[in-house]
Amino acid sequence: MANQKSVDETFIVLTTEVNETIAESLAKELLNRKLAACVHLREVRSYFVWKGNLEQSNEVQLLIKTNKARLENLLDVVNQLHSYQTPELLYWSASTSDAYKEWIQDSVSHS
Numbered sequence: 001m002a003n004q005k006s007v008d009e010t011f012i013v014l015t016t017e018v019n020e021t022i023a024e025s026l027a028k029e030l031l032n033r034k035l036a037a038c039v040h041l042r043e044v045r046s047y048f049v050w051k052g053n054l055e056q057s058n059e060v061q062l063l064i065k066t067n068k069a070r071l072e073n074l075l076d077v078v079n080q081l082h083s084y085q086t087p088e089l090l091y092w093s094a095s096t097s098d099a100y101k102e103w104i105q106d107s108v109s110h111s
């Protein structure tokens with residue numbers, strides 16, 4: 001049972017995309033492939049160092065909910081489809097209610 005609990009563990013994945021159209025396309029692809037249960041999109045202004053220069057960009061942030069069983073596949077697909085050469089990919093385990101965890105599990109199941 002502990003092994004199943006580990007597989008069902010909820011993960012949050014954070015990335016950004018260049019604009020809303022591309023972010024929506026990536027979100028829909030993750031949902032259609034059942035790699036994510038939910039994706040929130042929000043406009044953000046990012047400041048970062050790229051190739052030694054301070055940069056600023058308006059981007060769209062994707063906050064993605066999945067489980068441990070689908071995490072690696074999700075990360076692979078984001079890396080394949082992302083518009084950036086080096087996409088931001090942050091992820092961490094999240095505590096959730098049992099009902100929300102069950103909804104995520106049902107949303108990303110293969111059946």
